[in-house]
Amino acid sequence: MESSLFFGLSTVAYILAMVAYVSYIAFRKNGIGLSATGITIFGFASQTVAILLRWKEFYQLSGMGILRSVPLTNLYESLIFFVWCLILGYLIIEFKYKNRSFGAFVTPIAVLALAFINLSGMSTGIQPLVPALQSNWLLAHVMMSFISYSMFALSFSTALMYLISSTDKRNEGSYIFWTAALGIFAAVLLAMGIDWVRYGVGMKPDAFIKSYLFKSTFRNSSGFVQLMSYAGTALLVFLVWLSGSRLKGVIETFKLSPVMLDEITYKSIAVGFPIFTLGGLIFGAIWADQAWGVYWSWDPKETWSLITWFVYAFYLHARLLRGWRGHKISVVAVFGFVAVIFTYLGVNLLLSGLHSYGSQ
């Protein structure tokens, strides 16, 4: 498949771009900044080509209409599309606000998503569609969902930067919040990494996630190991908490005004929210109605979309009508994206491990 070549190119480009953006904020050399942008544009272009090629391959293979062959049918393809939207959104912001510093925050999200694809060994092959997925609503639904997810991802990174750059004291609530969030995030990644090394190699991702996730740590059969895992997480949070001011120092070199960060957070949500409502909730409901005769059945995926919707409705109303600004509202934006991640990954990966939902 030619598409995998271009996917590989774009992955490498995004990793290089991440390095370049981080060095840019460290050294503030214009040349580095320019090359960071150049590499990102190159990565974006190859990814675009790759997606189009895969679309063509899928179209030729499936023998279905062009609209029904959109490569957005499994976890792998949707993650790729998410990264594509994210980078597009980022490039627009870079050109509009003439500021490259976000790159150091956004490209790692893209790289993490791509690394997740490779590490989890999820199937990257073109899979035939089960009948329920053969609907034109699927295209509109999945595509718009991912556009909104990318907007939410942007708002998340600016909200987090806002929190990091504007908290001072270690006893401040929002300082504790972001250090804890980052610490837990790191702990979860670490725990998944340990599982992966111990059990995951060579195993199908579904089986791995269902049976082994957190088995070496939080869900270990030994109570002692469980206890130690939680203690380790606490220690990690503590370390981040101790050294948070370093990160703050890094962010400060970005020279971003808090007002601007706050504005980008709000604007990304203001664009993402209507798209999410129409594409994620409404088109999803129409599709379910056409395929199964129920537009709403409170299944976990639907319910988590609704939870996400409520968190962002919370954000909008708190900000516009209760006048929440600054730390408080940024915390809400961070929670919003946590809900997005859970809607997208958690339901398939974690809840389907707990229950018997099919995760195709």
Place this chain on the structure above:
Amino acid sequence: MENQQKQKSLSDRIWSFLASIKLAIIVFSLIALTSIVGTVVEQQAAPEKNLKVLGSIFGDGLAPTAYKVLDTLGFMNMYRSWWFLLLLVLFAVNLIICSIDRFPGIWRVVRTPVRPLPPDAFRNMPIKAELAVKAKPAALRESVLSSIRGIGFNAAREDEEGGFQFYAQKHAWSRLGVYITHFSIVVIMLGAVIGIFFGFKGFVNIPEGLATNLVYANTGISSQAEFDERNKLLDIMDSAQGDVGQVAKELGVSVPALTRRLRHLGIVPLGFAVRCDQFDVDYYPNSDMPKAYKSHLTVFDGGKPVLSKWIEVNEPLKYKGVTFYQSSYGVLPDTSGGVAVLELKSAKGASDVERLKVGDSFTIPGTGITGKIDEFNPALNFDEAGNPYTYSPMMTNPAIKVSLKFPDGRTATKWIAKRYPESWQLPDGNIVGLTDFWGVRYTGVQARKDPGVWVVYFGCITLALGLFVAFFVSHRKIWVRVAQDKGGSRITVAASSNKNKSAFERQIEQLKTALLTKEVSK
């Protein structure tokens, strides 16, 4: 007197509590938080399942206690629990009262035309610009007006001492976008309520060749007695061919009372019959993954066929407000009633179609080759030793074993599989084709009647429109004042926008450029 005043302030307080954003934020949080629990414990599942789920979260020791607590609180079927419904009602009431509370103010803003701005107010507007030009005010009227038109405003003029002022506004109605959004949410909830009260969701498995005049819904059965009653009613319904009127007369009850009772027991009479004529699955090549599955349904009303259609996933059939969706399929436990549809072709071109049961015999026309169907296998495969076995409970590879007798006295046995036409070939170009093995599968059909769905869809459309207006259309006002200043004129611009101020600022920049270039070109 005093008492009355107190009462009034109490109802005022209740009103402002119900209209408050604070309440909205609390309700948002409560709905979100409780819903999270509802996605972790599986809804309406067997207790053992959730004990396992809770065990993997809290440990097996605590799981039974956690289960008991959550069960008592209604979390095992939480989206239908009284407190969750109460939250939704509170949400709707909050939304409605808040809108009623604020609407008059917004309506006034929408209806109020713009007025000219007093000269000293220009300084206080959020967007402003100023420029000096050489021409006299009187000479600028046309060019200023056309510049304002250039950025899309239709301005009115008021003459002032030594000059004039243009003023305009655009999209004042966009302030209603938020109300359309909120109203739509109420409409969607209303549609859902209509569906719950006047519709049903049912399910039925129809074997190929058979018909049903009722479907099964969730039951409210709570005792063995009710269970027995259900079976008895099903029998009576069956002998009356689904005619609720006749059954009601037999039992001496009213039709509505019987219908309610049936509904309680999970039985929904359709008032007409639906027959599954045929069911079929297409597979992806060299795979057992279904590409499409479909049923040919015929509706009988008053005993006469009125409508036939192939239904597929995403392609339902509708009749009298009831929609039938292809949902699942399966194989009957007893396949002895199955009929093989054989396409018999001789090399010379004679052909025939026969419908035969296992044990029946056939002749290929014009050849003298005869055969007999010995066996049926729903999912034929061969093990390493070459022995046939059934590899799947679904009918993934239907095949028949035939024993053949040729005119020259030779005999042979052969497996013929529906999905593999190569297996149909006999020597000398004769063909025994298995085109269907009919009557051993059932189609799983979801039946739904939801008179509220159009209300929901309407609400969805207006919700999308409302959100679009609320976020992307802004109410903009602009004032341009031209006053005599020394030999020439001073043009002052003031503007405001209720959202996306920076985009409007760019437009004002355009306006400035236009004013200057027009001035110069004079």
